[in-house]
Amino acid sequence: MAKKNVNYISAKESRKISKENRKITKEFEAKRNRKHIPEEEYITKMKNPENCVEFDDVHTYFFTDIGTVKAVDGVSFNVPQGKTVGIVGESGCGKSVTSLSMLQLVQRPQGQTVSGEIRFNSGDECVNVVNAPASKMQELRGNKMAMIFQEPMTALNPVFRVGAQIDEVIKLHRPEMTDEEVKARTIEMLGMVGIANKEGVYSMYPHELSGGMRQRICIAMALACEPKLIVADEPTTALDVTIQAQILDLLRDLKDRINSSIMLITHDLGVVAEMADYVVVMYAGRVVEKGTAREIFKDPRHPYTIGLMKSKPVVGQKVDELYSIPGSVPNPVNMPDYCYFKDRCDMCMECCNGEFPEEYYISDTHMVRCYRCKEEGERHE
């Protein structure tokens, strides 16, 4: 028999898979939609109270008709209070799904966070976002944690004035405020994000604003309730370099002013180097390297991180030919059982045929999942 084509499944198989999927997702949905979820199920304790967020072995899967896609497969990292954590990786590596899991915004019922804990320290209590009921999430989203999306035009509602859209957030989370107070607060926010004509912009529609202005509105909306955590999913990818510099400056400035943490998702290493205190490098749903920004940029260890750094041309450094990582990301439905990067890696060793490498800590903060760091990791321990 010819080798089975892994990219093709028959209709019969597909039906079988979707039937099983329905069973699994139904179970998850039933659990989530219970009327009274006891508080003990989602109120927990932080491992380290200094952290704002702790991701602990989070798995987010998508149950599709061609198989289960493990978009986030055992991700663990911490976001300390008042710090910025940058998450980098190619498209499809699971960085956006990680951030959506944080806010419980993953497309349901196909997408489910199946195991792990995301502990969020909202100041007064610690919530495990994975198990939190919808009512609790509504209380947190926009209030204690907020998200800035990549494409500001699609994130804003085109039929409402921008002022009204920001008002809505404040009204929902600060019911004690009067309408005048809400409007005053919105205008104050617009001023804070650097919009000169704030009263005028308050009553404009999104299409009347430029891309940079729209992103400012999204930031104003996210920060309106002074959240503890800002999740910024590629906030500057759709913008020009000059506008990007303005927006990054603004985010940095506002973060310090309201003392919150930022989870910055991007594929631009330059942006990460400028903004982040800690960096997490993701590949095919897993964290392959994490550490402080200095460790990652000065001493990258994982071949993927090294490849990423070499493949981006840098102004002021002339090279004849850019390095390019050979091959492409493996099929997310049929992940290999060895290191996911092995087929593209030019520093492979014999032991790479074994299981996916463990987490090796080569310093207290610098973690690498590669066999090349095994000895050093053991020495450190």
Next chain:
Amino acid sequence: MSNEKDYILEVNHLKKYFPIKGGFFGGVTGNVKAVDDVSFKIERGTTMGLVGESGCGKSTTGRTILRLLEKTDGEVIFNGEDVNKKSKKELRDLRTKMQIVFQDPYSSLSPRLPIGEIIGEAVREHGLVPAAEYDEYISKIMEECGLQEHHKDRYPHEFSGGQRQRVCIARALALNPDFIVCDEPVSALDVSIQAQVINLLRKLQKDRGLTYLFISHDLSVVEHISDTVGVMYLGGLVETGKTEDIFANPLHPYTKALFSAIPMPDPDLKKERVILEGDIPSPANPPKGCKFHTRCSECMGICKEVAPEPKDMGNGHVVRCHLYDDK
């Protein structure tokens, strides 16, 4: 150095205005000056990078050169002949010599045609190779662009972004052109794929002696691939020159601001940053005098009144700014 340089393309005072229709009778109420008096030359076998913010007219310049858009004024001289004076039939033949690679490889390929047909359609239309050699020719082009022969019967949706961009490049190359306009060919791709496509473009240039006009907003990519660079702002070129000169010694305040805004992948490097205030003004109603004066940190009285003339600062480094008037 010989005085007679071989310029493949000369653009002189090119203008492209888009009329704004409005009013009660739908008359023309104004013009969007997308490209306003742009002049440059490209030497054969070199790459010119065109950088600037979105909406500054980079893509319109590229398209007007190829006559995908009709110019308003000025001339485009390609291989010693004025492109705009060509008849429809002559233009058809000329098109085989100048090609374009678009930004978005997802929307620039017909979803209904197999790859082989996409690449080969124009070759057959123009009768560039005898029918007997046609198949072989297409395979050769595909191989050159890093595609495999068995991809010929596949459809665009079966390919990833990087491979589609290779198909777009192969389609442009199949006509054996001298000059290719690359309109942001790598902006829609991931970093690692970007490197592959850039390397491919450079390799093809070396093998075939191609000339590129490389339009991009990513300055690091432009520095890597270009021999000369033009910086555009609001429809006009503010600075042109050799890549080394411009990157080592930017003169125009806009170029300086643009370069200082590039994020560097080095956490220790905290540089002085010139942050531009505000947004790019509307090209329908550009500011009087120097177009950049509304955002310029070194604006003087004269800037608001008189538009600066191009000034050669030596070695082909031309800048349009009043700061260098008396030098």
